[in-house]
Amino acid sequence: MKSLLEIDNAVKTIYNDSQELNILDGINLSIKPQDFIVVLGTNGAGKSTLLDAITGANTLTSGKILLNDEDITSTNLAKRSRYISRVYQDPKLGTSPRMTVAENLLLAKRRGLPRRLRLRKLNEHMAEFKDFTKDLPTLDNRLNTFTEKLSGGQRQTLSFLMAIIQKPELLLLDEHTAALDPQTSQELMELTDKVIREKKLTCLMVTHNLTEAVKYGNRLIVLKKGKVVLDLDSEAKAKLKEEDLLEYF
Known part of the structure; x- marks a missing residue:
C-alpha cells in the first residue's frame, strides 16, 4: 500500500552549551493510510519534536517529509493545517x-480556507x-x-x-488524555478509538500510558534519544504485554 506520509532521515539539532544535540537523530518512518500508530518514549525522546516537524511548527535541520509524495519539508504550518490536525495535551490549547x-x-x-471578511452564518x-x-x-x-x-x-x-x-489526512494526538482524570481520560480514549475506526482516519498518537499503548492502535513505535528503537506491526503488537515495554523506560 502506498504511504500517506514519509519521513526520510529526519534530523533536528539544537545547541546546548555550545554542544550539538540531535533531538531527532535520523528518523525514518512510513505511515500508511488508516494506520493508527501509538508512539511511546521517555521525556526527551523526541516525541513532541517529531509531531512539531510533521505539522511544520519546527523546521528540520536535515531530512525530508513527504505527504502523498509531495515534499512538504519547507511548507509552513498554516498550509499544512489543511491536511494535518493536532490535539495537544493541555485542554486550553486549540x-x-x-x-x-x-x-x-x-x-x-x-x-x-482563505481568510476574508464575511458573514459567519x-x-x-x-x-x-x-x-x-x-x-x-x-x-x-x-x-x-x-x-x-x-x-x-x-x-x-x-x-x-x-x-x-x-476529516484530516493525518491526525496527531499529543498525549491528549494525559491531563484528564482517569474516568474522563478513558471516555475520551474510547471516543478517539471509535471515531478513528469509523471515519477511517490515519493517526499518530503520543502517550505515556502503557495500557493505552497496548490496547489501542494497529502499530507501536518506541522512540529513544531521537531514534526509533522499536516498530511493531499489528501482528507483533497483538502479542504485546505491558511488561514487555518496561525495558524501554
Whole structure:
C-alpha cells in the first residue's frame, strides 16, 4: 500500500552549551493510510519534536517529509493545517475560550480556507453541529456555552472534535488524555478509538500510558534519544504485554 506520509532521515539539532544535540537523530518512518500508530518514549525522546516537524511548527535541520509524495519539508504550518490536525495535551490549547462551542466548531470547519471578511452564518451550521455532538452527553446541549465555562474533559473533547471535523489526512494526538482524570481520560480514549475506526482516519498518537499503548492502535513505535528503537506491526503488537515495554523506560 502506498504511504500517506514519509519521513526520510529526519534530523533536528539544537545547541546546548555550545554542544550539538540531535533531538531527532535520523528518523525514518512510513505511515500508511488508516494506520493508527501509538508512539511511546521517555521525556526527551523526541516525541513532541517529531509531531512539531510533521505539522511544520519546527523546521528540520536535515531530512525530508513527504505527504502523498509531495515534499512538504519547507511548507509552513498554516498550509499544512489543511491536511494535518493536532490535539495537544493541555485542554486550553486549540480552543478559543471566549467563543461558544458552536463558534469553535465553525472556526475549525473553516481551517485552511482563505481568510476574508464575511458573514459567519453560524445558524446555518447549528443543525450540523447538533448532529455532530448528539452522541456526546458532555457537549450535546452546550453548543451555546462559552468554552471557558467547560470542564477540562469537555474542552479536550471539543478540541478533538475540532481536529476531526474536516476529516484530516493525518491526525496527531499529543498525549491528549494525559491531563484528564482517569474516568474522563478513558471516555475520551474510547471516543478517539471509535471515531478513528469509523471515519477511517490515519493517526499518530503520543502517550505515556502503557495500557493505552497496548490496547489501542494497529502499530507501536518506541522512540529513544531521537531514534526509533522499536516498530511493531499489528501482528507483533497483538502479542504485546505491558511488561514487555518496561525495558524501554
